[in-house]
Amino acid sequence: MRREFFKLIAPLFLITPAFSQTPDSLIYAEGNIISAETKEPVTARITYQSVPYGNKVGVLNNNTYSFPMFEMEKYSIMVEAPGYQMAKYLLDPAEAKGENKLVRNIELTKGSHVTGQRVAVGNVIRLDNLIFQVGRTKIGPESYEELNTVAKMMQDNSDMVIQLEGHTDYQGDAKENNKLSQGRVDAVKSYLVYKGIQKNRIKTKAFGGTQPLSREDTPEAHRMNRRVELRILEN
Incomplete structure (x- = not known):
């Protein structure tokens, strides 16, 4: 009798795997890396990491990329290729709008440094040559x-x-890091305004230590994380 009872109720029990996200619910970021000038494929080093903590990271060497965006987290993607300017984007799974793919093709512009050409x-x-005194906002x-x-570059491209x-490194107090990074971009903005660039053409944003390029606990990694980046919003 007991055996028959269990035969009857067994189909009512389902064992659900303890995964926080099933493969069917994953959103994949993918796209092509191409030259902005020729539209031809460019083989590049593609580094991606979840933000703000960077606990999910990956590196690809290809002219395309594809990776899963776990837990609906945003991802920072950085693309570097010899002879081209570095490109960096923030990928938000919300932009997929219900689809299981977020497609973003990335165009690379010729030149390894800031130039007067159209970007x-x-x-x-x-800005690799932008130097600040340690813990200060004064530009060297x-x-x-x-x-x-x-x-x-901004004078040559009036639009x-x-x-x-x-960005700072992730050491120390988070609020102080955010304050320091804001002070540094404000200092750069003031310099550009002094050089004749209109204030409304320069936006600023402080990230503190929330978006490190490296999580290694070395002086070189911390130095690399302390940086100012210039994002083209309109052109």
Whole structure:
């Protein structure tokens, strides 16, 4: 009798795997890497990581990319190729609008440094020669050449609107890091305005230490994380 009872109720019990997200519910980010000038494929180093904590990371070397966006997290994607400016985008799974794919093709612009040529909207340029005193917002004289080049680029492209994005490393107090990164982009904006660029063409955003390029606990990694990036909003 007991055996018959269990035969009757067994179909009522289902074992559900303890996964937080099934494959059918995953959204995949994918796209092609192409030259903005020729529209031909470009093989690049593609680095992606979830934000703000960067606990999910990956590196690809190809002219296309595809990766799953777990837990509906946003992902930062950085694309680098020899002879081209670095491009950086933020991918938001909400942009998929109910589909299981978020397609974003990325165009790379010729040139490894800030130049006066036309730059594609969405591109991010890291200001590698922008130097600040440790823990301060004062711009060092060795930074003037690169900032003068940025000013010239904006003068040559009168419709260009940029966003200056400030980053610190992730050490120390989060509020102080955010304040420091805001102070640094404000200082860069003031310099560009001094050079004749209208205020309304320069937006600023502070990230503090929430978007590190590396999670390695080394002086080199921390130095790389302390940066200002220039994002093209309009052009």
